[in-house]
Amino acid sequence: MELAIDVQNLNKRFGDKHVVRDLSLRVRTGEIFGFLGPNGSGKTTSIRMLCGLLTPDSGSGRCLGYDVLTQSGEIKRQVGYMTQKFSLWDDLTIAENLEFVARMFGMSGRREAVDRALDDLGLAGRRNQLAGTLSGGWKQRLALAACLLHRPRLLLLDEPTAGVDPKARRDFWEEIHRLSAAGITILVSTHYMDEAERCHRLAYLSYGSLLAAGTADEVIAAQQLATWELSGPGLTGLGAELRRLPGVEQVASFGALLHVSGADVATLQPELERFCHAHGLALERVGSTLEDVFIRLMQHSPDPFQEAS
Ligand SMILES: Nc1ncnc2c1ncn2[C@@H]1O[C@H](COP(=O)(O)OP(=O)(O)OP(=O)(O)O)[C@@H](O)[C@H]1O
Numbered sequence: 273m274e275l276a277i278d279v280q281n282l283n284k285r286f287g288d289k290h291v292v293r294d295l296s297l298r299v300r301t302g303e304i305f306g307f308l309g310p311n312g313s314g315k316t317t318s319i320r321m322l323c324g325l326l327t328p329d330s331g332s333g334r335c336l337g338y339d340v341l342t343q344s345g346e347i348k349r350q351v352g353y354m355t356q357k358f359s360l361w362d363d364l365t366i367a368e369n370l371e372f373v374a375r376m377f378g379m380s381g382r383r384e385a386v387d388r389a390l391d392d393l394g395l396a397g398r399r400n401q402l403a404g405t406l407s408g409g410w411k412q413r414l415a416l417a418a419c420l421l422h423r424p425r426l427l428l429l430d431e432p433t434a435g436v437d438p439k440a441r442r443d444f445w446e447e448i449h450r451l452s453a454a455g456i457t458i459l460v461s462t463h464y465m466d467e468a469e470r471c472h473r474l475a476y477l478s479y480g481s482l483l484a485a486g487t488a489d490e491v492i493a494a495q496q497l498a499t500w501e502l503s504g505p506g507l508t509g510l511g512a513e514l515r516r517l518p519g520v521e522q523v524a525s526f527g528a529l530l531h532v533s534g535a536d537v538a539t540l541q542p543e544l545e546r547f548c549h550a551h552g553l554a555l556e557r558v559g560s561t562l563e564d565v566f567i568r569l570m571q572h573s574p575d576p577f578q579e580a581s
Pocket residue numbers: 286289291309310311312313314315316317318356
């Protein structure tokens with residue numbers, strides 16, 4: 273199995289803040305690897321260490337076969353990095369944006385590369401339009417095309433679809449899957465659960481520590497979280513009472529239904545059966561979702577303000 277990323281025990285501190293803790297990560301060549309975790313959990317910092325923009329304080333490993341501590345120049349040349357929030361220069365035209373990026377990479381055959389990218393995107397006829405006039409979805413597709421101009425082997429995408437509508441997000445993900453099928457490795461951070469499910473494998477980071485990794489099914493199974501669906505009349509208003517039952521860890525509303533989750537099945541199941549019987553509600557065991565599991569991981573993470581760093 274060929275690994276595009278293989279790092280062990282990477283650490284990064286900013287002042288006395290320990291932002292990435294002993295991060296070990298293996299990403300296979302050609303796979304789409306999702307990077308999940310709450311705000312401030314260290315996703316962007318980890319990505320910047322992987323692409324050679326930030327030197328880890330300690331740890332070791334390789335990205336595309338190059339040493340992350342000593343060969344950052346080689347890594348940078350073969351990685352496409354779409355940074356969080358920034359995507360394009362609004363006051364340059366579509367073509368100028370691509371030309372600028374091609375120039376930054378010192379590419380030869382810039383004109384051909386830009387023309388090819390515009391053709392692939394179907395934007396050749398709009399090359400002189402200001403990028404700022406594009407819709408959010410098109411901006412992100414153009415930014416992705418800019419990251420691909422120098423034909424990188426690894427793409428690092430930091431929340432590439434934040435604020436983009438569902439149809440444009442789906443198109444963006446179809447493109448990511450096409451790239452993966454062509455052998456390009458993709459590490460993508462996201463807060464969207466549907467996107468996490470579209471990854472081949474994923475990792476969940478909290479306060480700089482990797483708490484779970486694997487396929488979506490493996491990550492869900494590892495938490496051993498059980499979930500029940502409650503339905504019936506008068507459910508609204510029962511949430512607070514349910515939260516107080518022994519064994520209940522989460523209560524979440526889905527339209528007219530409630531989902532209740534907890535890891536202690538032996539305690540929770542009889543409590544819920546009693547509760548539903550008393551209130552005339554139907555009870556059904558359902559599968560836990562990635563969202564249920566991530567919320568649990570978040571709730572069980574140590575408070576960074578209590579830590580001794
Ligand atoms: N250059 C820096 N100097 C000091 N602190 C930093 C620096 N960069 C990041 N941090 C801090 O490190 C922590 C992790 O930040 P990071 O941006 O990696 O998180 P993230 O998981 O990408 O969050 P988000 O989901 O909000 O993008 C945060 O507490 C942040 O304030």
